Amino acid sequence: MALIKDLAKVCKSKNAGPFDLTVDVVFGDAATFQRVEETGVLCAGLFARLYSVAEQHVLFTPYAAAFAFKATFPRLVPAGDFGDTDVYGCQQHAPLLDVDLPI
Amino acid sequence: MSTEIRMLSTTAILGYGFPEASLKAGMDRHPHVIGADGGSVDPGPHYLGSGKPFCSPIAIRRDLRLMLNAAVRAGIPLMIGTCGGAGGAPHLDLVAGMARDIARQDGLHFKMATIDAEQDKDSVKRRVAASRVKPLARQPALTDETIGRSARIVGMMGPEPFIAALEAGAQVVLAGRTSDPAPWAAAAMRAGLPPAPAWYAGKMLECGATPSVPKGHDCLMVTVRDDHVECEPTNPVRHCTPLSVANHSLHENSSPVHHIEPGGMLDTSDCRFDAVSDRAVRISGMRWNPAAQYTVKLEGVELAGYRSICVCGTRDPLLIGRLDDFIDSVRNEVAAKAAAFGAGPGSYQLGIRIYGRDGVMAGREPVRDAASHELGFVLEVVSAHSQDMASAVLGMARTNMLHTDFPGRLCREGNMAFPFSPSDIEVGPVYRFSIYHVAELDDPLEPFPIHYETL
Numbered sequence: 001m002a003l004i005k006d007l008a009k010v011c012k013s014k015n016a017g018p019f020d021l022t023v024d025v026v027f028g029d030a031a032t033f034q035r036v037e038e039t040g041v042l043c044a045g046l047f048a049r050l051y052s053v054a055e056q057h058v059l060f061t062p063y064a065a066a067f068a069f070k071a072t073f074p075r076l077v078p079a080g081d082f083g084d085t086d087v088y089g090c091q092q093h094a095p096l097l098d099v100d101l102p103i
Numbered sequence: 104m105s106t107e108i109r110m111l112s113t114t115a116i117l118g119y120g121f122p123e124a125s126l127k128a129g130m131d132r133h134p135h136v137i138g139a140d141g142g143s144v145d146p147g148p149h150y151l152g153s154g155k156p157f158c159s160p161i162a163i164r165r166d167l168r169l170m171l172n173a174a175v176r177a178g179i180p181l182m183i184g185t186c187g188g189a190g191g192a193p194h195l196d197l198v199a200g201m202a203r204d205i206a207r208q209d210g211l212h213f214k215m216a217t218i219d220a221e222q223d224k225d226s227v228k229r230r231v232a233a234s235r236v237k238p239l240a241r242q243p244a245l246t247d248e249t250i251g252r253s254a255r256i257v258g259m260m261g262p263e264p265f266i267a268a269l270e271a272g273a274q275v276v277l278a279g280r281t282s283d284p285a286p287w288a289a290a291a292m293r294a295g296l297p298p299a300p301a302w303y304a305g306k307m308l309e310c311g312a313t314p315s316v317p318k319g320h321d322c323l324m325v326t327v328r329d330d331h332v333e334c335e336p337t338n339p340v341r342h343c344t345p346l347s348v349a350n351h352s353l354h355e356n357s358s359p360v361h362h363i364e365p366g367g368m369l370d371t372s373d374c375r376f377d378a379v380s381d382r383a384v385r386i387s388g389m390r391w392n393p394a395a396q397y398t399v400k401l402e403g404v405e406l407a408g409y410r411s412i413c414v415c416g417t418r419d420p421l422l423i424g425r426l427d428d429f430i431d432s433v434r435n436e437v438a439a440k441a442a443a444f445g446a447g448p449g450s451y452q453l454g455i456r457i458y459g460r461d462g463v464m465a466g467r468e469p470v471r472d473a474a475s476h477e478l479g480f481v482l483e484v485v486s487a488h489s490q491d492m493a494s495a496v497l498g499m500a501r502t503n504m505l506h507t508d509f510p511g512r513l514c515r516e517g518n519m520a521f522p523f524s525p526s527d528i529e530v531g532p533v534y535r536f537s538i539y540h541v542a543e544l545d546d547p548l549e550p551f552p553i554h555y556e557t558l
Binding site: 009016017018019022026028059063065066067068070080081084087094095 | 144145146147148149239240241242346349350352353354355356357358359360371372373374375376388407452454456462463464465466467469485533534535536539
């Protein structure tokens with residue numbers, strides 16, 4: 001078992017435009033990427049659960065060329081609207097850090 | 104013989120700064136063009152709405168002066184997209200004015216193009232009437248009412264206006280709102296390189312040295328050839344690695360493999376990232392799929408009200424232990440007292456942000472049982488009517504956070520520590536994004552008039 005924060009080289013969030021948030025998890029090499037992909041833990045459903053968003057609103061894309069997984073889904077509040085807490089969306093990654101990967 | 108073009112990006116946003124030595128090291132490699140992105144939608148709706156620059160004019164001027172001197176002395180083009188942070192008319196005017204001042208003060212002579220991206224409301228209404236505007240990101244269809252309410256609308260230009268300006272002999276090209284990679288794609292395509300590596304180069308150059316490690320605001324050199332792109336930072340303390348470059352390819356995109364641009368889609372599914380030295384990385388395998396319909400993004404904002412804020416904190420464990428009830432009491436007091444001076448419940452919004460609990464993630468915060476010994480608060484009022492009304496309601500919120508009683512209270516002189524006097528800050532007009540659509544164009548130049556002047 002390994003936590004994402006111990007295994008990943010990058011785990012980050014950012015706006016993808018004013019209405020969407022995008023979260024990236026990048027691993028260091030092809031072998032690690034493949035082992036992580038095979039666990040099936042990183043998937044649209046995981047992001048739907050962690051970020052309380054409907055699964056059909058999660059665009060989940062593994063990107064083997066960069067050893068990366070990306071998920072994009074609606075922000076809780078559009079950037080800069082009343083109630084937004086993170087205009088750049090760059091501090092929304094923390095729930096992923098403790099996700100356990102069975103490898 | 105294959106063509107090669109070298110392009111030097113100085114920083115992530117004009118005004119973020121870069122070491123002068125990095126620019127010199129880049130110029131020593133004889134780039135064909137230099138530039139920097141001037142802005143982003145990322146800092147939120149304020150800059151587009153207010154017309155104010157995102158970076159300070161003092162910082163923008165410093166960066167621009169060094170770049171203008173370097174470009175003019177080397178006889179190469181300098182291009183800045185999204186001038187002034189948001190790329191509206193006042194933002195472009197600010198940066199163009201600086202370029203004129205610097206040219207006069209430093210004795211520089213060049214032909215300058217300014218490309219306007221601000222869209223007048225009638226032109227946007229005509230596009231809507233012709234059914235040539237489509238919503239993005241789950242937004243509603245654009246209506247004349249929404250257009251009418253907007254404070255400012257910009258179109259996000261592609262590479263074509265930059266190509267036109269360079270063809271007309273402009274050495275310095277300053278543009279309003281621009282797709283971040285477009286100026287770079289323009290320079291590479293004008294040099295005869297295919298769109299796929301040209302756009303990919305732009306994706307790397309749009310943030311200065313961000314694709315390198317250690318990350319910092321600094322210069323990046325990209326060499327574009329027929330079937331690949333090579334990235335290398337010019338500051339010897341930084342280096343590009345396959346990981347650092349691959350990581351940047353994920354930056355601010357919805358998809359890591361399909362990058363929609365005005366004239367088509369950059370497909371990076373089969374990219375390879377190969378180290379060519381311990382400092383440079385080659386990226387190959389990108390593809391360009393031309394779109395059947397040319398589109399540009401429209402961004403617009405509207406006034407949402409006027410904001411006043413106040414920062415305070417508590418170190419009282421008895422208060423922290425019954426915080427939710429306390430906040431409810433404060434809200435009730437504020438509602439009653441604000442209504443008494445004419446601020447009805449629908450006329451303002453009161454936000455009480457609690458740092459140390461869920462100030463960063465709000466409703467998405469999964470940690471609900473952590474107990475902090477102190478908590479920070481940002482009190483916020485947005486009034487639909489006026490700044491004075493926002494400040495009046497905020498003052499009531501601040502007073503009640505300080506003095507509202509709660510069961511078991513021992514700290515009878517006050518509940519909150521205020522770090523500043525005055526405690527309340529008038530933030531000014533608040534804007535919200537109201538237009539985030541694409542417009543179909545027959546002519547990529549049509550919404551972006553170019554003006555030329557000789558300095």
